[in-house]
Amino acid sequence: MKLPWLDPGDPFPDASQAWGEDQPAPGLLAAGGVLDVPTLERAYGGGIFPWFSEGQPILWWSTDPRMVLFTQEFRLHRSLRKTLARFIADPRCEVRFDSAFERVIRACAASPREGQSGTWIVPEMVRAYEAFHAAGRAHSVETWIDGELAGGLYCVNIGRAVFGESMFTRVPDASKIALAALVAFCRAHGIDCIDCQQNTRHLASLGAREVPRGAFVAAVAQRAKLPPPHWQFTPVYWRELQLLPKPAA
Known part of the structure; x- marks a missing residue:
């Protein structure tokens, strides 16, 4: 499954679309976007959080179970x-x-x-x-x-x-x-x-x-x-x- 790429201001996919257990990174939902206040508010309000390491793009997750x-x-x-x-x-x-x-x-x-x-x-x-x-x-x-x-x-x-x-x-x-x-x-x-x-x-x-x-x-x-x-x-x-x-x- 191709991972959605977000441009600044793009809406998040529904959390239910996050990768499942059969995918390389279960819970991974999207990449890209920005870490500004409005984006973080939308993310948390939808059960989504950012988590990535140095050198990676911004990665957005919604794990299941939580x-x-x-x-x-x-x-x-x-x-x-x-x-x-x-x-x-x-x-x-x-x-x-x-x-x-x-x-x-x-x-x-x-x-x-x-x-x-x-x-x-x-x-x-x-x-x-x-x-x-x-x-x-x-x-x-x-x-x-x-x-x-x-x-x-x-x-x-x-x-x-x-x-x-x-x-x-x-x-x-x-x-x-x-x-x-x-x-x-x-x-x-x-x-x-x-x-x-x-x-x-x-x-x-x-x-x-x-x-x-x-x-x-x-x-x-x-x-x-x-x-x-x-x-x-x-x-x-x-x-x-x-x-x-x-x-x-």
């Missing part, structure tokens, strides 16, 4: 629960949103994904998501310890749909604390799922699971029409995690 973390299914394991309790009680520790987006995305770019030797967050992607952040669509969730950035993640928000992108850590469990903060924030604002794009052991251990692409795209279309939340974290949101079921020992 890895999703439902916020009511987040696994707050005993060890993380204890770490989080210490973090919350320590006045030197805090979670911030959007205070250091550029530092977070660049730290993520320096931290390869599980099972990968290089980074997909190439300089073109960094510039694009910094512009997306300036437009209010991309956000950073940051773990701060004693005034130092210890870990974090960045994500995309369209309406009431949230798409996790990448995370990094400099202190053990700092990225997990950031993810826990994002889950608490989402639960407090009625956001029931976070897109994780692709299956990894780490995400599965935290409760993420695969769902059919069609169901995911339909859910995004519905949630994208709703007003977005105000991206500010307050400690009261931690209470949302107390409502989660405790994992079996």
